[in-house]
Amino acid sequence: MDGMNMVGRAMQMTPLDETTWEGMVIQLATAPPATHSVFQGDAQGMITPTAEDSIHLMAVLADEETSERIPYANVWVTVKDQDGTVLFDERMWPMLSQSMGMHYGINVPLPGLGQYKVSLLVGPPQAARHPEYMERWLESFTFETTFEWGG
Numbered sequence: 001m002d003g004m005n006m007v008g009r010a011m012q013m014t015p016l017d018e019t020t021w022e023g024m025v026i027q028l029a030t031a032p033p034a035t036h037s038v039f040q041g042d043a044q045g046m047i048t049p050t051a052e053d054s055i056h057l058m059a060v061l062a063d064e065e066t067s068e069r070i071p072y073a074n075v076w077v078t079v080k081d082q083d084g085t086v087l088f089d090e091r092m093w094p095m096l097s098q099s100m101g102m103h104y105g106i107n108v109p110l111p112g113l114g115q116y117k118v119s120l121l122v123g124p125p126q127a128a129r130h131p132e133y134m135e136r137w138l139e140s141f142t143f144e145t146t147f148e149w150g151g
């Protein structure tokens with residue numbers, strides 16, 4: 001299955017770009033700003049979009065061969081304007097969604113329509129691994145691209 005088809009199954013997701021890292025497809029996508037809950041210890045908090053939030057920025061990590069989503073990674077996102085000024089710099093939440101599947105995501109405020117630079121810092125998945133996964137994703141990987149926000 002090609003990567004864009006994996007993202008394409010969810011109508012509310014707009015794929016932006018993708019790359020492959022040692023057999024892991026890393027896709028960047030957007031969706032409308034999303035309400036989500038977060039567990040902190042034994043309490044569940046709600047995060048609702050603010051007026052400033054422009055997009056729900058999402059990273060989908062999947063095995064290139066099986067399309068199986070890959071959890072337990074740390075994914076950090078940095079958004080810059082065209083001049084390289086950092087506008088947003090946060091860790092993405094690991095997220096569960098019935099319609100979009102397991103992904104990493106966060107609501108991002110943008111100052112306006114236009115082109116932005118984005119970089120994803122993907123850390124090694126922090127999980128015990130069966131042999132086929134023991135020799136890959138051992139160092140962090142950075143994926144840099146640009147995207148156009150058209151509102």
Ligand SMILES: [Cu+2]
Binds near residue numbers: 103104106
């Ligand atoms: Cu999400």
